[in-house]
Amino acid sequence: MRNVIRLVWFDLKPEIKPPVWILIEWFTFTIQLFIYGAIISQLVKAQAIGNYQQFYAVGFIVMMTFEIGSHAGRSFVEHAHEGRLPYLLSLPISRSKLFLAITLQGGAELAIMLTVPLFITLTLLGNLTAFSVVAAIASLFCLGFGVAGLMLGLSFIAFKSSDMYSAIVTGLSTVIIRFSTVLYPLMFLPQGYALVATLSPLTYGADLVRFLLGFDPSILLNPMYAVAVLTALAVSTLGLGAFLLQRLVEGVKSG
């Protein structure tokens, strides 16, 4: 287990020393919430939503989770191309421990990035309790792992063409975010859009976090349904990631 922690710390260290990216993420969140969020909440007046700035704050955290999860998946591909992955694969630890270390590193990065945004959001909602912190983190982690796994699943394309991979991931990200309930509740979406939005993992992530933080359940998806989808997504895509590490990466010449 020591080697797993060493690996996690070795990869995490450059991210937090100096913590430039983390500070920029926190700064972006603060600006988005207190300038854009504050102004847009004056324009959006829907009784079902209440304060749109609060709705938007949760949505923005979910978007951040998606970005960080995507980044973790993409990093995996970049590491394969840069020659870092072959080095990790040659280290004297088992594949399962290596996969655990990669997963924990992604999780730790997610936790660090979300600390301040989550604290601000919960304070804004007036709901800074142990339960809300744990519940929000658990559902966001599920979503983050699911998204990272999804990007890993697409990584096989990158071994053929990294340009095609980047194009597909960018296009997919656009669709997954816009066709979801991150920025607007499902009940406000036209029927066609709503149907597509139920295919987006962000819909389940956003609605579950909002439910756990006390938003009106009538504008959200059934939380049990959301828990089931997010768990299935995280388990299946992480399983896919482990499979890829075991089978695909070891059989594909990279670098």
Next chain:
Amino acid sequence: MYAVETQNLVKRYGKAYALKGLDFTVNPEEIMVLLGPNGSGKTTLLLTLATVLKPTSGTTKVMGLDVTKYPTKVRQILGISFQDARGFWRHKPAEILRFHAAMCGIKKGESNTMIEQVLKELELWDARNKLFMHLSGGQAKRVEVAKLLIQRPKFAIFDEPSSQVDLRGKRTIWEKILQLREKGSTVLVATNEVREAEYLADRVTILDQGKSIVCDTVHNLKDKITGGDIVELELEQTENGAEIQEELNRIPGTVKLMPLEKGKYRAYVSIGEAWVPKMTSLCYERKVRVSSVRVTEPSLDDVFLSFTGKKLETSENA
């Protein structure tokens, strides 16, 4: 028991074969050099032995352990220095080496001393706290090699250990690899540099298109090729040059005579010491002045050419 043994090893990337039924062995505590052009399967073989790649079929054993059945145990006894030292852009050499030593189970006190020593020996001490992305190609390569010098694995794999490194640095790296072997490591080096192979090898395996063409000591390989010696001679130009050439060709022991520029020849002969006196007698009788004679051994490049029909360091392969 062999330190490394492969039997009918096949590695395929899609439809392309990188290794085509390779039979290969390395004895304990020897330095085996894999010589071959780019694309000959050297790196694929190294990565398969290091358990980074899985073989498509065949048997591969390291210190008696099957790499597919006991990959973690295999990784615990070997170390690999990769061809491209990349991927740690935002780390510093000292950090990378400390991490590597810790992952390989070397205690902190011991590793700190070794890291300092190796960094100084490889002239990396002043660069130890620079970011990896700011190192030159040669420095980055030396960091890659340093990992194994600190780890001192039972089985050390080097993929082109001195590429991008200056001449003095090359010599240091080669000396350190020889020392590794002296301390009991089995070493496998892949290269397409003839000088590196000649300096390091106890035995050489020539790989071409995923197959082992020949394996022996450098000396034996040179003896194996037809025309064991090369005689380069320059004769004073005469009117009967064509006649002389024909007569030189008829000297017993001449394998092949290649005319170069005017009056210059390269003769591949069985035994240089026996051939040269016959040649000088012939020239004396025909009243042709011999301007210069040079007897040389064939290089590994000649050996490679002889066994594969290709030059080792062509522009395509370089």
